[in-house]
Amino acid sequence: MSLAFIFPGQGSQAIGMGQELAQAFASAREVFQEVDDALEQKLSLLMRDGPEDQLTLTENAQPALMAVSLAVMRTLEKEFGVNIGRAAFVAGHSLGEYSALAAAGAISLSDTARLLKLRGQAMQRAVPVGQGAMASLIGPKTDLALAEAAAAAGSEVGVCVVANDNNSGNVVISGEKAAVDRAIEKAKELGARAIPLNVSAPFHCPLMQPAADEMARALAEATFKAPGAPVVTNIQAQPTNDPEVLRRLLVEQVTGRVRWRESMIWMAGEGGVTRFAEAGAGKVLTGMAKRIAPDADAVSLNAPADLESFAKSL
Structure with a gap:
């Protein structure tokens, strides 16, 4: 069995996401606290209690979704002994690419939270609402x-x-x-x-160029390391381990197309992936995986029971 971890993007957020994990595992609570500290914001309370219109704001939804994904991954490692080295590849849908990079150790959790907060704000600033x-x-x-x-x-x-x-x-x-x-x-x-x-904004199109320029400056200052598993990127739909390529592609991704179908086809085909595990909120990518790669197994990991049964199946 060849495994890929996949990480959801914006739209999967919901009030209460990650709360079962936080109640069950100290490792999940640690992730949420680290993100709160990095942002100097009680994002975990917003995730738990709402209001929904505040959680849906791009600048909040993006780091919040990443936090849930990383809580899943840290819990798998700390509580169940499943680390990123078990994966042949990682990939994430749009902002989920940041989650994939953080899960693979290419960017620190605190840097990822700050970059996603800025990414959300920059995307919002790039185009006036309604245009x-x-x-x-x-x-x-x-x-x-x-x-x-x-x-x-x-x-x-x-x-x-x-x-x-x-x-x-x-x-x-x-x-x-x-x-x-x-x-x-x-x-x-x-x-x-x-x-x-x-x-709130037209993502992944040329109108986002001002946001791409902001992210280029921020990403240039961030520390990147080689990931613990190859990252199949949105822009290339191919894997890379090169930190500088990953940095550049995150900039291009702001205005570029999310080539998710091609990424999944590559992993299930040339990549030899037979099992996709969606780490984080919701089940959107699990549904897509079943349509794109019907011969592969696809599971979503966001509740304690999901993690336990997944770890036992490996």
Whole structure:
């Protein structure tokens, strides 16, 4: 069995996430405290009690989701003896790539928390509220070619690109609102359903360049080490161990496409991965894994019982 740990992105957050882990394991509580200390913010209380509109803010959701993922990983290691060395690869969806890097020891937990706080703030600053938009194109006819055609139609009136190639039947577009609206019309003509997303900014598109510039400056000052497992990156959909390449790709990722479908296909194919374990809040990536790589096993790890049964199965 070849194992890959995968880490969720924004949208998986929910009030109460990580609380079962915190109640059951001191190692999880340590992670949440370290993140609180790094941010000089009681993020763990916000995660536990809300309000939801504050947790959903990008600058809070991003470090919070990372904290839950890292609480899972530290608990697996400290309580069950399962360390990152058991994985052939790690990968994360958008902000989840930071979780993957932290889990693999490439960036410290405190640095990762601060970088994600800044990433959320920088993305929010990059485009005034209401000027950008994102939409999910879904349905059996939806594939990358259809999404590219819809984005091309949108590009006739403004910036519009494919932001997330999640899986066949689920592709996200992003850009200026008028352009995304035009792309939605085209997608419907082509036979897809289109759902406008309730997001605060148009992520993973060229409008995020000011945020990419901010992250380039911050990442240049962060300490990177070789990860304990190769990281299959969003930008390349290929693995790398090179700290400087990982640093550069995190900058490119702010404006670039999340090539998740390709990443999963590579891991399940050339990478030989037969089991995907989603470490963190929710089960979004587990569902995607089952659609993209149906021959592989996929499990979500976010409750104490999940961790125990997973450790016993190894």
